[in-house]
Amino acid sequence: MTSAERAAALPAPLVGVGFLRHVAVLAGASAAGQGLVLAATPVLTRLYSPAEFGALAIYTAVASTAVVLASLRYEAAIALPETDEDGLSLLVLSLLLGGASAIIAAAAVALVGGHLATWTATPELGPILWFLPFAVAGGAAYQALSYWNIRQAAFNTIARTKVTQGVAGLATQASFGAAGLGAGGLVIGDLFSRTAGIVSLGGMALHSARDRRWRPTIGGIRPVAARYRQFPLVGSLSAVMNVAALYLPAPLFAALYGTEVAGWLGLGQRMVILPAMMVGAAFSQVFLARAARLAHDDPRGGLRLFKETLRRLGLIAVVAGVGGALLAPEAFTVVFGEEWRQAGEFARYLAANAAIALVVSPLSQVALIGRRQGLQLVGDSGRLALVVAAVLVAHRLAPGDPLAGIIAYSAVMFATYLLFLGFYYRTAVALSKGLPA
Numbered sequence: 001m002t003s004a005e006r007a008a009a010l011p012a013p014l015v016g017v018g019f020l021r022h023v024a025v026l027a028g029a030s031a032a033g034q035g036l037v038l039a040a041t042p043v044l045t046r047l048y049s050p051a052e053f054g055a056l057a058i059y060t061a062v063a064s065t066a067v068v069l070a071s072l073r074y075e076a077a078i079a080l081p082e083t084d085e086d087g088l089s090l091l092v093l094s095l096l097l098g099g100a101s102a103i104i105a106a107a108a109v110a111l112v113g114g115h116l117a118t119w120t121a122t123p124e125l126g127p128i129l130w131f132l133p134f135a136v137a138g139g140a141a142y143q144a145l146s147y148w149n150i151r152q153a154a155f156n157t158i159a160r161t162k163v164t165q166g167v168a169g170l171a172t173q174a175s176f177g178a179a180g181l182g183a184g185g186l187v188i189g190d191l192f193s194r195t196a197g198i199v200s201l202g203g204m205a206l207h208s209a210r211d212r213r214w215r216p217t218i219g220g221i222r223p224v225a226a227r228y229r230q231f232p233l234v235g236s237l238s239a240v241m242n243v244a245a246l247y248l249p250a251p252l253f254a255a256l257y258g259t260e261v262a263g264w265l266g267l268g269q270r271m272v273i274l275p276a277m278m279v280g281a282a283f284s285q286v287f288l289a290r291a292a293r294l295a296h297d298d299p300r301g302g303l304r305l306f307k308e309t310l311r312r313l314g315l316i317a318v319v320a321g322v323g324g325a326l327l328a329p330e331a332f333t334v335v336f337g338e339e340w341r342q343a344g345e346f347a348r349y350l351a352a353n354a355a356i357a358l359v360v361s362p363l364s365q366v367a368l369i370g371r372r373q374g375l376q377l378v379g380d381s382g383r384l385a386l387v388v389a390a391v392l393v394a395h396r397l398a399p400g401d402p403l404a405g406i407i408a409y410s411a412v413m414f415a416t417y418l419l420f421l422g423f424y425y426r427t428a429v430a431l432s433k434g435l436p437a
Contacts, residue, residue, distance in 0.1 A: 036166050038271065040174060045336040047177030048186060050263035050343075055124050055183035057266030058254055060190060061247035062116070063132055067139035067194070068239045070101035072232035074225070075140070076239075076368055078147040079292050081224065085214055089224045091148050091205060092216040098140025106133040120254040120262075128187045138195030145201035148208075150289050157204055158285065161197025169193030234373040241380035245387050246273075249409055252388070256395050257402040265406070267336070268346035272324050276317075276354040277361075283313060284362035288369075295369050295431060303432035306363060306425070313359045321355030324348070345403060349410045356417040363424045370427045379423065383416040 045053075071094035078090045109129045117125040142161075149158050169189045176185025209215075250269075254262035287309055294302040325348050332344025367376045390408035398404040 036170050038274065040170050041267070041271065042335050044173055044177060044186075045267065045340055047174065048182070050260040050267075050339065051122075052124075052183040052186060052263065053266045054250070054254055054259035054261070054263030055122050055128065056186040056190065057250035057262050057269075058116075058120050058122055058125055058259075059128055059132075059183075059187050060266070061244075061250045062129070063135045063139070063190070063194075064247050065240055065243050066101070066105055066132060066136050067143065068243045069236055070136050070140035071095075071097045071144055073235040073239055074228065074231055075144040075147045076235065077228040077231050078144065079151040079288055080228070080369070082296070084151070084208065084212065085220065086224045087148065087151050088205070088209055088212075088214055089216065089221045090228065091144055093221050093225055094144035094147075095141055098137055098144065101140060102133040102137035105136045106130075109133070116251070120251050120259070122254060122259050122262075124183045128184050131187050131191055135191050135194055138191065138198065142195055142198050142201065145198060145205055146285075148205050149201055150285050152204065152208065153289055154204055155286065157200060161200060164196040164200075165193045168196040230371060230373050234377050235368070238373055238377035238380045241377065241384045245380070245384045245413065248384070248387065249391065249405075252391055253402060253405060256391070256405070261342075261402045264340065264343035264402075265346055267332075267340060267343040268328075268350050271332070271343075272328065272347045272350045273354045273357070276320065276358040279316065280313075280358045280361045283309060284365060287362050288365040291365055292369055299432045299434050302366075303428050306366060306428040310359065310363060310421075310425075313362065317355040317358045320358065321352050324351030324354065342403075346406045349403075349406050353410045353413045353417075356414055356421075360417045360421050360424070363428075364420065366424050366427045366431065370431050372423075372427055375423065379416070379420060383412070386412045386416065 048056075074090055074097065075094040078087050078094070081087050081090070109132055113129040114126055116129070117123055146158055146161075149155075169192045171189075172192050173186055173189030176188060179185070181188075250262050250266055253265050287305070291302055291305060294305060328347035328351060329341060329344035332347060333341045336343070364376075367373065387409060390412045391405045394401075394404040394408035
């Protein structure tokens with residue numbers, strides 16, 4: 001599919017009915033799948049202990065970081081080439097790199113898995129880390145195939161996988177929790193929630209390849225790998241820093257305050273940040289498909305798209321952030337039980353962080369389109385360093401008060417999100433003028 005054909009497949013360039021319809025399809029499907037997870041979390045908190053949720057939070061931090069790095073971010077470039085043949089070459093390259101990364105992950109677990117379990121004082125982490133290679137291979141494949149479907153504007157296909165993931169993850173965690181499997185049940189459910197739907201996404205890619213009578217060749221893959229080399233050289237490091245800033249607090253809090261505290265943090269993030277990520281991901285995928293096309297066909301329309309997306313997300317974020325801050329502690333106690341009240345206190349301060357992430361994360365796609373991965377890397381590296389420093393300083397000043405660490409973490413994240421928003425706006429303005437971003 002050429003740029004012109006993709007333009008015909010998508011509605012008008014602004015955030016009108018067509019744009020919002022695509023967002024509604026993805027967000028609605030995510031809500032149906034992940035909404036079940038959120039609704040069933042009170043059941044899970046009675047099947048699993050805070051310490052077991054803490055082990056899941058540490059595992060999730062490792063797995064999410066590894067999955068982002070698995071394909072060296074080549075998957076994020078799939079939506080950008082003018083021709084589908086180049087997009088398919090990037091897809092195959094991403095899948096191959098994901099498989100290689102799974103092998104590396106297995107070796108890493110064998111070498112350092114025990115040390116990580118010791119550092120975080122989480123003995124059960126050692127066995128469950130052996131699920132990591134499967135999470136890396138499956139998660140990388142799902143990411144790459146999702147970007148291909150984004151390129152094709154196949155949002156309905158992506159939406160169906162969101163429902164499948166939510167249902168599969170929930171059913172697995174509840175079943176194994178009832179069987180008393182412990183943290184392993186949570187991790188197996190996480191694996192299903194990362195990988196379910198790969199077959200249907202892959203079917204779309206195979207259909208596209210057959211229609212074009214396209215076959216992967218080294219001669220076809222090598223040029224696009226070189227053309228988009230900035231993604232592995234810079235973008236992959238930036239993505240790791242970005243994800244680490246979000247997930248690193250779990251193992252860090254486990255090491256400083258104990259696994260139970262990491263479990264409270266994990267539940268707080270699950271209930272406050274997950275809904276924001278759910279809506280934000282829907283906007284992000286549709287925004288990328290539209291903005292990538294506008295960068296070629298209507299640069300000024302890209303800036304209008306940016307502003308209108310910012311306005312609409314801002315309205316949602318204000319309501320969600322204020323509601324979460326006001327209601328979280330009492331709601332957590334009533335819904336999950338008294339032992340989870342501290343998780344609600346954490347969620348109060350995470351709410352503002354989740355709200356601004358909802359606004360900024362979808363708009364970050366302009367940095368990818370504008371090839372500003374270098375500056376993105378500088379910003380992500382600086383934020384990660386500030387997050388670690390803030391938590392360590394808070395622990396030194398108030399060693400027995402994990403809430404102080406949560407406040408410090410949330411404050412740094414909120415401030416840096418504001419700085420990133422300014423950076424993305426300047427990039428969008430430069431792209432609208434046809435200037436080097």
